[in-house]
Amino acid sequence: MKKIIELKNITKTFDGEVVLDNISLDIYDNEFLTLLGPSGCGKTTTLRLIGGFESADAGDIIFMGENINDVPPHKRNVNTVFQRYALFPHLNVFENVAFPLREKKVPKSEIDQKVREMLSLVALTGFEHRSVTSLSGGQQQRVAIARALVSQPKVLLLDEPLAALDLKLRKDMQQELKKIQKATGITFVFVTHDQEEALSMSDTVVVMSEGRIQQIGTPIDIYNEPENAFVADFIGESNILDGVMLEDRKVAFSGHVFDCVDAGFGRKKPVDVVVRPEDVDIVTEEKGMLKGVVTSVTFLGVHYEIIVDINGFKWMIQTTDFVDVDEHIGLYIEPDAIHIMNKSEYSGMFGDYSSFSNELDELSDAESETEE
Amino acid sequence: MKPASKVFTALIMIFLFAPIVILLVFSFNEAKSLSVFSGFSLYWYRELFRDSETLNAVKNTLLLAVCAAAISTVMGTAAAVGINKLRSRYLHAVMDTVTNIPMINPEIITGISLMLMFVFVGRLFGAATSLSFWTLLIAHVTFCLPYVILQVLPKLQQMDQSLPEAAMDLGCTPLRAFLKVEIPEILPGVITGMIMAFTLSLDDFVISYFTTGNGFQTLPIRIYNMTKKTVTPKMYALATIIFFVILALLLVSNLSDSDGSQTIKAAKQKRQKHSMKNHA
Amino acid sequence: MKKNAPGQRGLLQKLILAPYSVWAALFIVVPLGFVAYYAFTDSAFHFTFDNITRFFTATSTVTEGEISREVHTYLLIFARSLKLAVISTFICLLMGYPMAYIMARASDRTQKILVTLIMIPMWMNFLIRTYAWMTILQDTGIFNGILGLVGLGPVHIIGTEGAVVIGMVYDYFPYMILPIYSIMAKMDVKLLEAARDLGCNNLGVLRRVIWPLSLPGVISGIIMVLIPSISTFYISQKLGNGKFYLIGDAIEGQYVANNLHFAAAIAFILMVILLVCMALMQRYANKKAVAA
Numbered sequence: 001m002k003k004i005i006e007l008k009n010i011t012k013t014f015d016g017e018v019v020l021d022n023i024s025l026d027i028y029d030n031e032f033l034t035l036l037g038p039s040g041c042g043k044t045t046t047l048r049l050i051g052g053f054e055s056a057d058a059g060d061i062i063f064m065g066e067n068i069n070d071v072p073p074h075k076r077n078v079n080t081v082f083q084r085y086a087l088f089p090h091l092n093v094f095e096n097v098a099f100p101l102r103e104k105k106v107p108k109s110e111i112d113q114k115v116r117e118m119l120s121l122v123a124l125t126g127f128e129h130r131s132v133t134s135l136s137g138g139q140q141q142r143v144a145i146a147r148a149l150v151s152q153p154k155v156l157l158l159d160e161p162l163a164a165l166d167l168k169l170r171k172d173m174q175q176e177l178k179k180i181q182k183a184t185g186i187t188f189v190f191v192t193h194d195q196e197e198a199l200s201m202s203d204t205v206v207v208m209s210e211g212r213i214q215q216i217g218t219p220i221d222i223y224n225e226p227e228n229a230f231v232a233d234f235i236g237e238s239n240i241l242d243g244v245m246l247e248d249r250k251v252a253f254s255g256h257v258f259d260c261v262d263a264g265f266g267r268k269k270p271v272d273v274v275v276r277p278e279d280v281d282i283v284t285e286e287k288g289m290l291k292g293v294v295t296s297v298t299f300l301g302v303h304y305e306i307i308v309d310i311n312g313f314k315w316m317i318q319t320t321d322f323v324d325v326d327e328h329i330g331l332y333i334e335p336d337a338i339h340i341m342n343k344s345e346y347s348g349m350f351g352d353y354s355s356f357s358n359e360l361d362e363l364s365d366a367e368s369e370t371e372e
Numbered sequence: 373m374k375p376a377s378k379v380f381t382a383l384i385m386i387f388l389f390a391p392i393v394i395l396l397v398f399s400f401n402e403a404k405s406l407s408v409f410s411g412f413s414l415y416w417y418r419e420l421f422r423d424s425e426t427l428n429a430v431k432n433t434l435l436l437a438v439c440a441a442a443i444s445t446v447m448g449t450a451a452a453v454g455i456n457k458l459r460s461r462y463l464h465a466v467m468d469t470v471t472n473i474p475m476i477n478p479e480i481i482t483g484i485s486l487m488l489m490f491v492f493v494g495r496l497f498g499a500a501t502s503l504s505f506w507t508l509l510i511a512h513v514t515f516c517l518p519y520v521i522l523q524v525l526p527k528l529q530q531m532d533q534s535l536p537e538a539a540m541d542l543g544c545t546p547l548r549a550f551l552k553v554e555i556p557e558i559l560p561g562v563i564t565g566m567i568m569a570f571t572l573s574l575d576d577f578v579i580s581y582f583t584t585g586n587g588f589q590t591l592p593i594r595i596y597n598m599t600k601k602t603v604t605p606k607m608y609a610l611a612t613i614i615f616f617v618i619l620a621l622l623l624v625s626n627l628s629d630s631d632g633s634q635t636i637k638a639a640k641q642k643r644q645k646h647s648m649k650n651h652a
Numbered sequence: 653m654k655k656n657a658p659g660q661r662g663l664l665q666k667l668i669l670a671p672y673s674v675w676a677a678l679f680i681v682v683p684l685g686f687v688a689y690y691a692f693t694d695s696a697f698h699f700t701f702d703n704i705t706r707f708f709t710a711t712s713t714v715t716e717g718e719i720s721r722e723v724h725t726y727l728l729i730f731a732r733s734l735k736l737a738v739i740s741t742f743i744c745l746l747m748g749y750p751m752a753y754i755m756a757r758a759s760d761r762t763q764k765i766l767v768t769l770i771m772i773p774m775w776m777n778f779l780i781r782t783y784a785w786m787t788i789l790q791d792t793g794i795f796n797g798i799l800g801l802v803g804l805g806p807v808h809i810i811g812t813e814g815a816v817v818i819g820m821v822y823d824y825f826p827y828m829i830l831p832i833y834s835i836m837a838k839m840d841v842k843l844l845e846a847a848r849d850l851g852c853n854n855l856g857v858l859r860r861v862i863w864p865l866s867l868p869g870v871i872s873g874i875i876m877v878l879i880p881s882i883s884t885f886y887i888s889q890k891l892g893n894g895k896f897y898l899i900g901d902a903i904e905g906q907y908v909a910n911n912l913h914f915a916a917a918i919a920f921i922l923m924v925i926l927l928v929c930m931a932l933m934q935r936y937a938n939k940k941a942v943a944a
Contacts, residue, residue, distance in 0.1 A: 454669030
């Protein structure tokens with residue numbers, strides 16, 4: 001596969017704050033790549049760097065083998081779909097899509113043909129003369145996509161384009177975008193903070209946090225084999241525990257020794273252990289490998305979400321069986337439900353379900369401090 | 373509206389419009405009196421059109437207003453674009469303050485200050501008279517500029533920044549992006565600013581009084597001289613015509629401004645302290 | 653970095669502010685310097701304080717009936733200007749605040765109509781508006797005519813301070829209403845609902861929510877009326893029958909008599925006083941904003 005874009009050791013600072021810290025990334029031809037992370041992680045900055053709206057303080061951006069550090073946006077063969085679409089209000093749908101072609105002085109008949117082609121690709125045939133301000137959010141978005149694709153760029157950059165749409169429309173557009181990418185063969189670089197979105201659409205997921213790349217991989221790899229506690233917590237729900245790797249395929253945590261499938265971490269090595277809530281079986285106390293008390297049960301329709309206190313650490317389990325609060329239960333964990341990760345700076349920060357958010361954690365920390 | 377409110381509003385409206393109604397009515401007065409209406413006549417309008425000095429003043433005023441509006445609109449728009457691009461907060465504050473000075477300063481001080489400078493410079497160059505059409509034009513552009521800037525700048529600030537970025541993304545050079553995308557967005561502000569500049573220039577008396585020379589008489593100055601002598605309804609005829617012209621301009625300006633916010637803003641800015649507006 | 657490189661501003665973009673900067677420096681800032689320059693020099697352009705001291709020490713004789721007394725000419729003029737300006741501003745506020753309140757509570761369409769109506773007099777020529785009042789208030793004018801119809805005796809208003817106040821109020825009244833109205837119109841209705849929900853009647857809502865929140869608009873209006881009122885020179889000549897010299901008249905008089913240096917001195921003093929007042933108002937507004 002051909003490399004289309006290479007980011008080499010990119011560093012970017014804003015007002016003294018480091019926004020991108022020595023990032024390197026290769027983006028290939030015909031792939032759907034997603035930059036995923038919480039707000040402030042640097043994903044949008046990376047996108048804008050590729051588009052040419054920001055310049056890096058250090059490092060190089062290579063496009064098809066050429067260094068484009070100093071190339072201004074209008075000369076780059078890269079187009080952007082902006083978060084709020086940036087449609088030109090004084091032009092109608094046809095003129096918006098035709099805009100880049102008119103700029104290149106493409107002959108009129110060709111413009112006509114290409115615009116209509118694009119509009120049919122995004123299922124907006126017949127909308128040519130509509131004013132863009134009269135369109136719904138989903139329709140505006142499709143005009144923005146058509147406009148960005150009509151001049152056949154090599155790469156399409158999408159900056160959280162689905163953020164403003166409601167849930168069902170978002171799911172439809174996710175599928176549409178995937179279809180369009182496959183149909184045109186253009187590389188899509190997609191930015192989002194929604195991990196479900198990233199997992200469902202991408203060929204490659206790049207997880208970012210605090211200006212650094214945490215992990216690059218396929219959606220399945222990222223989900224099943226997160227490399228550190230941040231990725232494990234950001235993608236799906238995870239119970240993350242302190243453990244010790246006794247030897248290959250044997251790990252001790254929560255006071256019990258478990259068989260697992262990971263190897264190569266050494267002997268008696270401290271590690272982070274990830275167990276997904278849906279991978280834990282609830283059994284009777286006697287049969288359980290771990291024992292604990294149920295502290296809360298929430299019915300979510302598709303399953304129950306229960307919080308279990310095991311030796312002070314709060315686990316989250318997803319199960320279709322009903323258990324009651326204050327019940328004593330046992331947990332059974334299969335070997336391949338256990339995933340081992342190296343310790344990192346993120347160890348200890350995530351994985352305990354005393355609360356779901358950092359904010360509440362801080363509040364209850366403050367409370368317990370004043371109580372003492 | 374409650375009845376008490378209606379009465380109060382009516383009283384205020386009477387207060388505001390009484391002189392105007394009287395002006396309108398008496399411009400059609402048959403006789404010379406300004407307080408006793410004897411009959412309907414267009415006599416004074418005919419007299420007005422025979423008064424060459426007044427007609428000359430009208431011509432001068434229009435010429436001046438058109439020039440002042442044109443120059444201040446172009447310079448003001450460029451200035452607004454430049455100010456909007458400033459990154460340094462210090463420079464921004466300096467620009468804001470300087471722009472506000474002509475708006476806060478009493479007109480008499482603006483007029484005197486410009487006059488003193490022109491006289492001094494004129495004397496330096498040994499000119500016989502320092503004041504002329506050109507000094508007047510300079511003065512008018514100077515007090516029109518802040519109003520143009522204050523109409524265009526908010527439009528620039530409110531504009532979605534991703535629009536010119538999108539244009540550049542799709543192949544426009546920065547200059548073309550400005551022309552094709554930013555200008556259509558700020559055009560309503562530019563037009564309102566231009567109309568404001570035009571009407572301010574038409575109506576200005578105090579500053580013109582101090583900075584004109586060489587016998588270049590604008591309409592307000594002509595009116596001032598007329599009121600120094602006995603006034604006939606001829607002046608009222610003039611006032612009536614001015615009134616309807618300005619009314620038409622206001623309506624035109626209103627048409628390009630659907631929710632009235634531009635009009636209100638324009639009126640507020642006829643004299644306004646910028647920083648107070650920030651508190652408002 | 654090359655021109656037009658991302659994030660780098662081109663030469664054209666840097667120069668775009670140049671014409672205005674030059675113009676502003678030359679025609680806004682420098683002339684103010686000239687006022688100071690003329691104020692502190694004599695006709696041979698030697699440095700002197702004479703002009704300033706003249707403002708504070710010049711005296712003249714005023715005769716009222718049989719009593720003559722010496723007064724400080726220009727201090728008296730200034731005091732008079734201040735007095736009339738404050739009275740006019742106060743009356744504008746008294747009339748304008750309720751009007752703004754009524755307007756803000758009216759329907760959208762009514763509001764637009766009222767705003768346009770209030771603005772129309774503003775766009776009429778200021779001289780003519782004032783002159784029209786002169787004819788109304790004449791001893792033989794329309795006002796007295798109407799009074800006569802009702803059987804009341806003719807009132808001598810023209811030439812009194814009252815006439816000048818009427819003129820000032822009329823000319824500057826819209827400038828008081830519009831800022832106050834503008835703030836009130838933007839006021840979040842939910843705040844008023846919350847106040848009612850918590851137990852305030854109409855008067856309570858007005859006193860405890862609307863008035864404090866509308867204060868910036870009030871201050872704006874006060875400034876927009878006070879400054880022109882203090883410095884006007886035409887209104888006093890026409891409605892005050894020339895008897896009443898205000899500061900604006902003093903400056904204009906000196907200008908006409910070609911005493912440019914003294915005219916500049918008066919202007920300079922006026923400028924300084926206004927600057928101090930505005931700084932104080934700013935301080936007050938800031939304190940209120942911080943407290944709020």
